Amino acid sequence: MSVRLSPRPLSISRAGAALDAPGAGGVALFAGRVRPDRTPTGTVVALDYEVDRSIAMRVLGELEREAVRRFHARAVVVWHRVGRVPVGEVAVIVGAACGHRSEAFDATRFLIEEVKRTVPIWKSERGRRGRRRRRSPLRPAGRSAD
Amino acid sequence: MGRGVVRAAMPPAVTVRLFATAREAVGRATLSWELPPEGASVAELVRALGDAHPPLARILRVSRLVRNGHYVEELSERLRPRDELAVHPPYGGG
Numbered sequence: 711m712s713v714r715l716s717p718r719p720l721s722i723s724r725a726g727a728a729l730d731a732p733g734a735g736g737v738a739l740f741a742g743r744v745r746p747d748r749t750p751t752g753t754v755v756a757l758d759y760e761v762d763r764s765i766a767m768r769v770l771g772e773l774e775r776e777a778v779r780r781f782h783a784r785a786v787v788v789w790h791r792v793g794r795v796p797v798g799e800v801a802v803i804v805g806a807a808c809g810h811r812s813e814a815f816d817a818t819r820f821l822i823e824e825v826k827r828t829v830p831i832w833k834s835e836r837g838r839r840g841r842r843r844r845r846s847p848l849r850p851a852g853r854s855a856d
Numbered sequence: 857m858g859r860g861v862v863r864a865a866m867p868p869a870v871t872v873r874l875f876a877t878a879r880e881a882v883g884r885a886t887l888s889w890e891l892p893p894e895g896a897s898v899a900e901l902v903r904a905l906g907d908a909h910p911p912l913a914r915i916l917r918v919s920r921l922v923r924n925g926h927y928v929e930e931l932s933e934r935l936r937p938r939d940e941l942a943v944h945p946p947y948g949g950g
Contacts, residue, residue, distance in 0.1 A: 742950055759949070760876055762942060765922055790949060802950050822950060830922075831949030832876035844877060 713770035731785035731807040736814035739805030752837035762830040781817035868937030881911040899931035
């Protein structure tokens, strides 16, 4: 089991290794990367991620346990970058090793949707020339990393 | 909350931590709010924050609040000196 908030690059291969659970017949992994979206303030060159770390780590742990309970996951990965993440780099990795593929896919989908909905992480877009842009303050921030 | 029930001032106070759009609306990451002797509810503090920082008011309406590490379930909860209240605008990870 593994939850992580890291300012350093996330490795898909290491996440895959963390999902190497004995007896798991299905392993699914999702990685979200930062896209060079075009916005009114220019092309996105990076996303800045902000986090309320203590609450976020607790919620990530709860998501991990829920994936085990609901989908009988034998291994779970929920990793998220914090700080500045340049275009092309991985901002989030979630995955699950389960008995069968359907559970693994369902668990992975559950994890990424719940990360976006329930974990106190916020992002703002950074364009060329250092301009920052946050989408409507009344709605969750944009979807540049999925 | 009645006017002046919660005032920006000196300890003992509640520390308010602001994130993302809430921080940007105020221009600071933390605020300190003195509680009156009779205390105040979370709702009263939220109203006072919105009155003191109008750009923050509409963000508060859609934010989740975290008191001492736990999500606030009832705005009628009473605050105590040295409590910490975090303002969480809608999340946007991933």
